[in-house]
Amino acid sequence: xxxxxxxxxxxxxxxTALSDVTFSVGNGEFISxxxxxxxxxxxxxxxxxxxxxxxxxxxxxxxxxxxxxRRDRIPEFRRRxxxxxxxxxxxxxxxAYENVSFAMEAAGRPDEVIETDVPEVLELVGLADKxxxxxxxxxxxxxxxxxxxxxxxxxxxMLVADEPTxxxxxxxxxxxxxxxxxxxxxxxxxxxxxxxxxxxxFLGKRVITMEKGKIIRxxxxxxxxx
Amino acid sequence: xxxxxxxxVAKQGFITFFRGGVVSFTGVFVTSVTLFIxxxxxxxxxxxxxxxxxxxxKVDVNVYFTTTAPENEILLLKRRLETLPEVASVEYINRExxxxxFIERNKGNALVLQPLEELGDNPLGARLNIKAxxxxxxxxxxxxxNKQTENVLAAGNTSIVDNINYADxxxxxxxxxxxxxxxxxxxxxxxxVLILMAALxxxxxxxxxxxxxxxxxxxxxxxxxxxxxxxxxFVIEGIxxxxxxxxxxxxxxxxxxxxxxxxxxGFFGGINVVQYYISNLGxxxxxxxxxxxxxxxxxxxxxxxxxxxx
Numbered sequence: 252x253x254x255x256x257x258x259x260x261x262x263x264x265x266x267t268a269l270s271d272v273t274f275s276v277g278n279g280e281f282i283s284x285x286x287x288x289x290x291x292x293x294x295x296x297x298x299x300x301x302x303x304x305x306x307x308x309x310x311x312x313x314x315x316x317x318x319x320x321r322r323d324r325i326p327e328f329r330r331r332x333x334x335x336x337x338x339x340x341x342x343x344x345x346x347a348y349e350n351v352s353f354a355m356e357a358a359g360r361p362d363e364v365i366e367t368d369v370p371e372v373l374e375l376v377g378l379a380d381k382x383x384x385x386x387x388x389x390x391x392x393x394x395x396x397x398x399x400x401x402x403x404x405x406x407x408x409m410l411v412a413d414e415p416t417x418x419x420x421x422x423x424x425x426x427x428x429x430x431x432x433x434x435x436x437x438x439x440x441x442x443x444x445x446x447x448x449x450x451x452x453f454l455g456k457r458v459i460t461m462e463k464g465k466i467i468r469x470x471x472x473x474x475x476x477x
Numbered sequence: 478x479x480x481x482x483x484x485x486v487a488k489q490g491f492i493t494f495f496r497g498g499v500v501s502f503t504g505v506f507v508t509s510v511t512l513f514i515x516x517x518x519x520x521x522x523x524x525x526x527x528x529x530x531x532x533x534x535k536v537d538v539n540v541y542f543t544t545t546a547p548e549n550e551i552l553l554l555k556r557r558l559e560t561l562p563e564v565a566s567v568e569y570i571n572r573e574x575x576x577x578x579f580i581e582r583n584k585g586n587a588l589v590l591q592p593l594e595e596l597g598d599n600p601l602g603a604r605l606n607i608k609a610x611x612x613x614x615x616x617x618x619x620x621x622x623n624k625q626t627e628n629v630l631a632a633g634n635t636s637i638v639d640n641i642n643y644a645d646x647x648x649x650x651x652x653x654x655x656x657x658x659x660x661x662x663x664x665x666x667x668x669x670v671l672i673l674m675a676a677l678x679x680x681x682x683x684x685x686x687x688x689x690x691x692x693x694x695x696x697x698x699x700x701x702x703x704x705x706x707x708x709x710x711f712v713i714e715g716i717x718x719x720x721x722x723x724x725x726x727x728x729x730x731x732x733x734x735x736x737x738x739x740x741x742x743g744f745f746g747g748i749n750v751v752q753y754y755i756s757n758l759g760x761x762x763x764x765x766x767x768x769x770x771x772x773x774x775x776x777x778x779x780x781x782x783x784x785x786x787x
Contacts, residue, residue: 300699323703330701340696344496356485357702359478401700 252278252408252440253299258308260294260464268294269305269464276409276442281435283443283451285475286461292444295461296413299442300334301325313408330358333402333410333439337417339394341386347373347397348382354401372400376430392423399430409440416447428453451475482706490713500686501718507682508722508773509729511675512765516730518668519761524737524750525664529657533612536653538619539642540605544572546637551603554625558607561621563614568606575601602639612654619643676772683718683776687711687784694784708781715777719769726769727762730754 253276260269269291276282284292297303298310304318311317312328320328341350348369355365373382376396386394395415402410412431416424428450435441445451451458451474458473459466494501542551551569558567570578576599583589593600609615619641626636690711697707734754741750754761 302699326698326701326703328701329699334699340692340699342693342696344493349492353697353702354700357697357700357706359482362481405701 252276252280252313253442254311255295255298256308256311258298258305258310260291260298260303261306267464272308272464272466274459274466274469276440279435279438279440281432281441281443281454281456282459283445283454283456283473284459284461285444285446285451287446289463290461291464292461293413294464296411296442296444299411300329300332326357330354330405331408333399333405333407335395335398335402335410335412335415337414339386339391339398339418341394341397341401343386346383346385347378347389347400350386350397351401351404354404358405360405368404369400372404373397375433376400377426390423391418392420392426395419395423395427396430399427399434403434403439407439409442410434411442413444414446415443416445416450421449424450425453448475482709486706486709487713489710490717493710494714494717497686497714500689501714504683504686504714504718504773505721505725508679508718508769509725511672511679511772512719512722512726512769513729513733514671514675515768516726516761516765517733518671519764520730520734520750520754522664522668523753523757525660527753529660532653533657534608536608536612536615536649538607538609538615540607540622540638541640541642542602542604542637543639544600544602546603546639548603550637551605555605557625558605558618558621561618563609563611563617565608565610567608569603570606571603572599572601575604612657613651615643679772680776680779683715683773684780684783687777687780691784694781698785704785707785708778711777711781712774715773715775716770717773719771719773720766722773723762723765723769726765727758730761 255272255274258269258272259267261267272291272295284295286292294303298305299312299317301317301320309316309318312331317328341347342353345353351372352365352369355368360368370379370382373379376399378393378396378400381389381393386397389397395418399415402412410431415431416427419427424447431441431443432454443450455472458468458470458475460468460470460473497504540554548571555567555569558564579601580590580593607618609618622638622641626638629636694707731751731754734750738750
């Protein structure tokens with residue numbers, strides 16, 4: 252489903268963020284990427300989202316080179332990938348419901364579908380009773396669950412999560428990981444960047460380890476080794 | 478699909494505007510300052526034009542006739558003058574009327590009136606008060622009069638014209654017509670500069686307001702909203718700023734015109750700014766709303782464009 256082929260990223264100041272990265276992710280896989288800060292995890296994710304272009308190599312999503320997409324095709328492409336970030340990135344002046352429904356509205360889904368799907372997904376992440384709260388009225392764990400609901404509402408092919416548990420306490424971390432696992436069990440590919448050892452060990456799934464922009468390990472049922 | 482998007486964009490815009498709090502308030506406030514200036518410039522120009530017309534109408538040229546001039550000749554001249562295209566009106570004041578006005582004007586001034594009584598006779602000649610359509614046309618009218626007098630003298634008759642006071646007024650008239658054109662031009666220039674400055678301030682305020690939404694815009698992009706869908710609500714918000722600001726500005730202009738009228742009536746007489754404002758309210762309001770909406774719309778459009786790149 253997703254293929255990185257000899258991808259390098261060198262910034263204008265000659266610092267190398269990624270060098271010669273090659274891997275592929277299959278349908279329905281749960282893949283984690285671990286590494287210290289600056290190892291290149293975030294650059295990797297920005298490239299999957301077509302936010303940054305590689306200096307060399309290519310990135311194929313369902314055999315389409317995403318950096319050769321026309322600019323006006325990019326929004327459509329992004330709707331096929333759900334994203335979750337460490338800092339939640341909810342829209343502060345929209346309620347939980349509106350944050351989720353926004354993604355559906357932007358995708359041009361009909362009103363009736365939005366009205367049934369949004370409450371359903373919020374229930375799935377355990378927030379049925381806080382639908383009308385604004386992000387400021389929710390705890391960090393709750394905000395992250397809203398963000399996950401928003402990421403999966405359009406039934407994406409893949410969910411990309413960049414340090415989703417970075418700002419959360421252990422209990423909320425566990426909840427969020429449970430939800431990600433559930434989403435994966437329902438058939439969605441999950442791409443998780445993290446440096447939480449507990450999460451990796453708990454999952455027991457494929458782990459890619461990065462260091463200084465290079466892949467140094469790729470274990471099918473990895474442990475957190477650094 | 479198209480209408481669904483329009484509906485969604487409009488709804489988003491309204492919601493952000495009303496939830497905006499301080500940001501929306503600032504946007505409306507700054508835009509209304511601009512619109513207030515636009516309104517003031519419009520009213521000030523009308524006021525200026527009216528004052529200048531008023532001043533111009535106070536200027537005239539007087540032709541004084543000798544005391545022995547026969548009335549029918551004076552009336553003949555009056556009819557001739559009235560056929561000139563430059564002449565707005567000619568007023569004939571006969572000898573008795575001239576005396577009556579003189580006495581009326583100098584009422585209680587014994588120093589002037591006593592010699593008049595002692596004289597026993599009316600020393601004043603009849604006169605014509607001529608008003609031109611525009612201040613600069615007096616020169617032509619006076620040239621015409623002088624030519625008439627020359628013709629009469631050339632024919633060997635004595636002129637009935639004693640004196641034309643144009644020479645005394647000439648300087649004032651010239652200055653006034655120069656002032657009129659100058660002031661009008663300056664008014665338009667100052668007005669345009671003020672409007673431009675205010676518009677730039679508004680544009681940067683709206684831009685700051687949208688700077689707040691920078692992160693929001695990046696989130697919308699990640700969720701897969703296309704550019705026009707992201708931009709739409711902000712443009713609607715800008716339109717709302719403009720609309721409400723126009724109403725605020727129109728409301729503030731009313732007490733402002735009241736105040737101007739109160740402080741200037743002694744000065745110019747006649748011109749009532751409040752009345753002008755109220756009788757042209759519809760037109761002024763339309764101008765304010767249209768310029769407000771355009772201003773808000775373009776400011777938002779340009780501001781969002783910055784954050785839509787990548």
